[in-house]
Amino acid sequence: MPLSPPSNFFLDISIFLWYYFNVSFINCAWMVRKRFMIEVRELTKSYGPTVAVNNVSFDAHAGEVLGFLGPNGAGKTTTMRILTCYLSADAGSASVAGYDVFEESVEVRKSIGYLPESAPLYMDMGVIEYLNFMTQVRSLPKSERRARIRAVVELCGLEDVIQKDIGELSKGYRQRVGLAQSLIHDPPIMILDEPTSGLDPSQIIEIRNLIKDIGQEKLVLFSTHILPEVSATCSRILIINDGKIVANGTPEELAGQAEGEEIVHIVIRGPQSEIEAKLDALDFVSQWAHVETDNGVVGYRVTAVQGTDAAEALFHVVVDNRWSLTELRQESVDLEDVFLNLTVRE
């Protein structure tokens, strides 16, 4: 089957170019004011003597799913509350969708959909009644209200519970009503504070998928203290600890920059003193240590300089000396190590 005829092809190209030109032109006009959807500069906030957020700066673009990762009490919620104009900061500046958080707070709030931690909702209201209230206070035009409610009910899977009171719903459904509420005005930016806390595993997966879907076109900033969540959903990770941003990058970047070294587990059957002398002599080995093994054979945990392919080199060393190799394993440095390295202080 031939591809589309050439005449069409050129037409397509020219339409594409025309479109591209216009779009990029429009984008340029926007960019004067809105280079980043979220722009945070040296934000600081303390509650009395405790510094909750300490000199935090970061940017976020549209179409990103930004994971805000950190142990409990690291300052995630406070940062989010400042961005949503619930609290103000002691110092620094922040802008959302091009509007200053402290000066143009109503505009900022219009462009954000916010789900606070544990989805606080009015328990004595019905689901529909609540969503309807939200369309009113969000000042959606009357003609669009029904359609928007229908859209978010469908998106969040609330069809089965629309007749119920929020107080009767399970935790998972309440979380979804909270999400529906934050999506009702179709905001360009979503800020979700621990959207999956307290849910069961299948609900967590549903919410994650929902976040991914939403993240296709919107900027989603969500916080969590659960590690696998960020690698499953985020395009970028911010790790925050003690109120400071300690890492900022894609999941792969962070796992890559974990440490400048490789760690290899190796168990060798052979004359122990010779092996150890050899390990000392190898120039790519920065340090090594004994490791207990089950069958009494001595194992080593070898730390090597990065980029030297330590596992393969060690294998050749073993072969050249005609020892026998019982175990050779590269320790994987993953997000978990990064997280622990950055957030645990001895």
Place this chain on the structure above:
Amino acid sequence: MTNITAILKKEFRSYFNSPIAYIFITFFLGISSWLFFRGFFLMNQAEMRGFFGLMPWIFLFFVPAVTMKLWAEEKKLGTVEILMTLPIRDYEVVIGKYLASYALLAVTVLLSLVLPLSVSLLGDPDGGTIVSGYIGLLLMGGAYLAIGLFASTLTENQIIAFIFGITACFVMLIIGEDIVLFNAPNWLFPIFSYLGLGAHYSSILRGVLDSRDIIYYLSVIGFFLTLSSVSVESRKWR
């Protein structure tokens, strides 16, 4: 304006979604009519003065019960975080909530119109004082509500909000009463007698609708609503 009406509708409906409104109306009407009719037949006079005289004291306990949940509950549940991150000004929320509580109080006060109706079946009461009495009731109730609303912004505990509300209303009421005025230092006398919630009410009850009394109640309402707004905004203070 649409924001205020949205908040007003939501709060007013939430009174009737929960048992609060029904219990409030029933007990308010029950207690006030019982207290009223207890003395009514003894006096054997077709007049409403006894009813209006009771009201400052009945309001003292009932009105803070209406307002105590308005902010305290939101803070307790955390819903205030969604509410205050909506594109609404803080004062719009304050006014919306105030008007909702006012609407509930107005409904209750209107339902108590059965009392003057039954009195007029039994005799021939003075219509003018009844009308001015009801106007006074609505003005004084509005002041109580504003004080109660302010008390509710101070805490996330409804019981504390209730007790704060009663205490604040009680202080505002008692400083205008004779027992305090006679013991107060001379220079405080005019201030206290002007600020007392009850004195202006009793002058309205006499059938004199003086603009000074109306201005007094409106400024008390305005003052405490402003204080409520400030108190709600205080979370943002640096």
